[in-house]
Amino acid sequence: MVSGMMKPYIWLETxxxxxxxxxxEIAMYCPLICKEIIQKGMGSSKNCAICLPQRVSxxxxxxxxxxxRFHQVPGRSNKERKSYDEKFVRMxxxxxxxxxxxxxxxxxxxxxxLTSRALARIIEGxxxxxxxxxxxxxxxxxxxxxxxxxRHPDSEADIIAETSISHTENVFPxxxxxxxxxxxxxxxxxxxxxxxxxxxxxxxxxxxxHREVEDFARRLNSDWPERMQELLSSGQERKTRxxxxxxxxxxxxxxxxxxxxx
Amino acid sequence: xxxxxxxxFPEEVLEHVFSFIECDKDRGSISLVCKSWYEIERWCRRRVxxxxxxxxxxxxxxxxxxxxxxITIKGKPHFADFNLVPEGWGAYVGPWIKAMAAAYPWLxxxxxxxxxxxxxxxxxxxKSFKNFGVLVLTSCEGFTTDGLAAIAAHCSEVEDxxxxxxxxxxxxxxxxxxxxxxxxxxEVNLSALERLTLRLNRAxxxxxxxxxxxxxxxxxxxGTGAYTSEMRPEVFSNLAExxxxxxxxxxxxGFWDVLPSYLPAVYPICSNLTSLNMSYATIQxxxxxxxxxxxxxxxxxxxxxxxxxxxxEVIAASCKDLRELRVFPSDPFGLEPNVxxxxxxxVSVSEGCSKLQSVLYFCRQMSNVALLTIARNRPNMTxxxxxxxxxxxxxxxxxxxxxxxxGAIVExxxxxxxxxxxxxxxxxxxxxxxxxxxKLEMLSVAFAGDSDLGLHHVLSGCDNxxxxxxxxxxxxxxxxxxNAAKLETMRSLWMSSCLVSYGACKLLGQKMPMLNVxxxxxxxxxxSRPDNSPVEKLYIxxxxxxxxxDMPGYVWRMEDDSALxxx
Numbered sequence: 063m064v065s066g067m068m069k070p071y072i073w074l075e076t077x078x079x080x081x082x083x084x085x086x087e088i089a090m091y092c093p094l095i096c097k098e099i100i101q102k103g104m105g106s107s108k109n110c111a112i113c114l115p116q117r118v119s120x121x122x123x124x125x126x127x128x129x130x131r132f133h134q135v136p137g138r139s140n141k142e143r144k145s146y147d148e149k150f151v152r153m154x155x156x157x158x159x160x161x162x163x164x165x166x167x168x169x170x171x172x173x174x175x176l177t178s179r180a181l182a183r184i185i186e187g188x189x190x191x192x193x194x195x196x197x198x199x200x201x202x203x204x205x206x207x208x209x210x211x212x213r214h215p216d217s218e219a220d221i222i223a224e225t226s227i228s229h230t231e232n233v234f235p236x237x238x239x240x241x242x243x244x245x246x247x248x249x250x251x252x253x254x255x256x257x258x259x260x261x262x263x264x265x266x267x268x269x270x271x272h273r274e275v276e277d278f279a280r281r282l283n284s285d286w287p288e289r290m291q292e293l294l295s296s297g298q299e300r301k302t303r304x305x306x307x308x309x310x311x312x313x314x315x316x317x318x319x320x321x322x323x324x
Numbered sequence: 325x326x327x328x329x330x331x332x333f334p335e336e337v338l339e340h341v342f343s344f345i346e347c348d349k350d351r352g353s354i355s356l357v358c359k360s361w362y363e364i365e366r367w368c369r370r371r372v373x374x375x376x377x378x379x380x381x382x383x384x385x386x387x388x389x390x391x392x393x394x395i396t397i398k399g400k401p402h403f404a405d406f407n408l409v410p411e412g413w414g415a416y417v418g419p420w421i422k423a424m425a426a427a428y429p430w431l432x433x434x435x436x437x438x439x440x441x442x443x444x445x446x447x448x449x450x451k452s453f454k455n456f457g458v459l460v461l462t463s464c465e466g467f468t469t470d471g472l473a474a475i476a477a478h479c480s481e482v483e484d485x486x487x488x489x490x491x492x493x494x495x496x497x498x499x500x501x502x503x504x505x506x507x508x509x510x511e512v513n514l515s516a517l518e519r520l521t522l523r524l525n526r527a528x529x530x531x532x533x534x535x536x537x538x539x540x541x542x543x544x545x546x547g548t549g550a551y552t553s554e555m556r557p558e559v560f561s562n563l564a565e566x567x568x569x570x571x572x573x574x575x576x577x578g579f580w581d582v583l584p585s586y587l588p589a590v591y592p593i594c595s596n597l598t599s600l601n602m603s604y605a606t607i608q609x610x611x612x613x614x615x616x617x618x619x620x621x622x623x624x625x626x627x628x629x630x631x632x633x634x635x636x637e638v639i640a641a642s643c644k645d646l647r648e649l650r651v652f653p654s655d656p657f658g659l660e661p662n663v664x665x666x667x668x669x670x671v672s673v674s675e676g677c678s679k680l681q682s683v684l685y686f687c688r689q690m691s692n693v694a695l696l697t698i699a700r701n702r703p704n705m706t707x708x709x710x711x712x713x714x715x716x717x718x719x720x721x722x723x724x725x726x727x728x729x730x731g732a733i734v735e736x737x738x739x740x741x742x743x744x745x746x747x748x749x750x751x752x753x754x755x756x757x758x759x760x761x762x763k764l765e766m767l768s769v770a771f772a773g774d775s776d777l778g779l780h781h782v783l784s785g786c787d788n789x790x791x792x793x794x795x796x797x798x799x800x801x802x803x804x805x806x807n808a809a810k811l812e813t814m815r816s817l818w819m820s821s822c823l824v825s826y827g828a829c830k831l832l833g834q835k836m837p838m839l840n841v842x843x844x845x846x847x848x849x850x851x852s853r854p855d856n857s858p859v860e861k862l863y864i865x866x867x868x869x870x871x872x873x874d875m876p877g878y879v880w881r882m883e884d885d886s887a888l889x890x891x
Contacts, residue, residue: 162333185345194358221376
């Protein structure tokens with residue numbers, strides 16, 4: 063549009079029926095509003111105000127417009143935008159939920175992502191009870207689901223919810239980039255490369271060469287018979303508590319003696 | 325008649341929020357919030373981790389999570405790695421692959437640990453999953469190159485193949501076969517790869533390595549082949565030049581039998597390395613130190629004890645970003661120490677490397693004061709595995725048990741998740757662990773303790789305990805039966821060569837239907853011995869899928885009451 067003295071405005075109607083005027087270039091940052099203006103010619107006057115979806119209250123619209131007002135300015139650096147976003151999402155959970163919902167209905171994806179991530183961070187690390195409280199959700203899981211009682215939901219959830227204890231024992235290159243956190247300043251070009259990488263197949267073999275302790279034990283166990291002979295003939299005394307000397311199993315069991323603490 | 329939700333979302337929005345939550349524990353929490361979240365969550369769960377393949381059935385998983393893209397499954401107990409689990413115990417991946425082949429045509433990733441994987445399984449994987457991309461087999465067995473070839477053949481049909489791998493399988497392990505790089509050789513166009521991990525077969529000669537490197541400057545991880553050959557200057561300079569071109573190389577391993585004079589070839593890229601595995605290299609201290617001291621950005625170091633205390637002191641000064649250290653013994657069966665590595669090396673590193681979180685350390689002597697120093701230096705430690713090579717060795721300075729030292733570790737390292745004990749230890753150390761080890765998830769114990777009280781401390785005190793493995797300790801029935809309920813909150817308990825009686829096992833099995841109580845005894849049916857005689861081995865794990873049907877002859881499951889009533 064022509065920049066100059068006349069800033070075009072458009073008219074928006076929120077869920078409560080109130081109508082307001084908003085700078086066009088800011089409002090058009092929302093794809094839904096953009097479509098209404100361009101495809102349907104709406105918004106140019108009070109009479110043909112664009113009806114915003116139910117989920118957009120006046121307060122929420124105000125927040126969204128603040129967001130749009132900041133981001134639609136072209137000159138800003140990534141760092142500035144990121145900093146603004148971090149401050150922007152600091153609000154109580156109720157407002158954050160309303161904002162997420164409203165942004166989604168306006169198809170404003172960057173804001174949906176931002177608010178969704180913020181909600182995810184709120185949810186992370188909390189117990190089901192805490193989450194229920196924060197979001198005012200009913201405790202209705204003891205009922206039937208799909209015609210079946212959830213059998214021992216806690217046990218099953220525990221079993222399926224377990225994380226790996228040995229977190230970093232295997233080196234998976236793509237996993238380094240897998241923590242789903244984009245707030246790490248990764249150069250977009252590199253990120254794109256990484257994303258392309260992630261879609262490619264990748265095959266690993268057995269990780270013996272990683273020299274896991276276990277691999278090491280196995281290798282040594284194969285040397286054990288000769289070593290055992292040496293030790294036995296040298297008359298070395300060992301504590302013999304709690305095992306029965308029984309031919310092969312004695313040898314096998316004691317092959318692990320040096321790795322008893324693993 | 326649901327109460328009005330204060331915060332209501334369309335499902336897609338909630339799903340979008342969930343998409344940013346990947347941690348299994350959080351996904352579990354989400355699914356337990358309420359009915360609608362349970363439903364939404366299960367449809368958008370993409371990644372499942374099954375810590376014990378017998379804890380839940382394949383059918384349960386595929387029915388509950390219809391859209392999984394990535395699965396990790398673990399099988400045998402950890403102590404299987406030390407030959408404590410006899411052949412044919414179980415952990416067959418077959419039923420899982422069959423269930424997933426039918427339910428997850430879009431599955432992309434399979435990661436398996438300590439499972440039995442047959443060639444038929446691999447062939448089924450190769451032909452069932454059109455989008456398949458990642459297969460990781462760790463400590464698995466039962467397959468040959470035929471099965472792997474099926475996978476490789478499938479992957480080679482895909483246009484953009486991202487990585488090739490070649491594994492060295494230890495000679496002693498006859499159920500696996502060594503692959504030779506020459507079969508891929510010149511046909512592989514490495515330059516098309518965005519990012520490359522290459523682990524070479526031991527037999528790859530040095531000049532071939534140089535050529536490979538030159539063709540793959542984007543190499544990120546490399547496991548070299550054997551280095552043995554006499555020193556040839558032109559080979560060396562070729563290699564040095566080739567390495568210098570690998571600007572993205574971050575991880576280096578292999579180095580079997582490397583001649584020290586070839587090591588300088590990698591010096592140019594040392595400062596790029598974040599991960600170095602020299603645990604196969606028999607090079608001695610001065611050359612080893614020269615190499616490692618140049619790796620100022622190292623985060624992970626695996627090395628033999630040839631590094632010695634002096635080398636560890638250098639590391640403490642040069643590798644300020646070190647997060648993980650593993651020091652393996654070069655001669656564990658020797659009666660006398662063959663290297664100058666003592667507790668001091670670990671103390672130095674704990675002082676100099678402020679980010680050190682994960683330690684595996686083999687040595688021959690330890691003292692309580694050293695452990696206390698380490699604990700005070702590194703309260704951020706999360707994994708601590710100390711292996712004093714000789715069992716039941718006391719504090720070498722005072723002859724006391726090492727209770728106080730390990731006690732200091734659990735007291736100061738408040739985020740400790742994994743601990744392995746060694747040396748002379750009484751019930752006292754378990755009291756400390758029960759009192760302070762509140763975040764402890766995995767504990768490995770052998771030749772320690774005096775009585776059931778030790779085990780009781782751990783079971784009653786460690787709130788987050790998930791895996792407990794014990795061998796050769798004087799723990800019997802009392803602690804186990806008193807803490808039976810605790811076992812349902814854990815993934816598994818392993819006890820071998822302890823004092824748990826058959827009668828107690830039967831009782832546990834009867835009273836705890838959510839547990840599978842499995843007695844492993846190669847001496848024949850436990851019924852043939854008195855109820856009070858101790859069992860050889862005991863493996864207890866929680867499950868929602870009932871008894872397993874594939875137990876070998878030497879495993880007996882203790883029936884629960886419901887089963888007895890039916891029969």
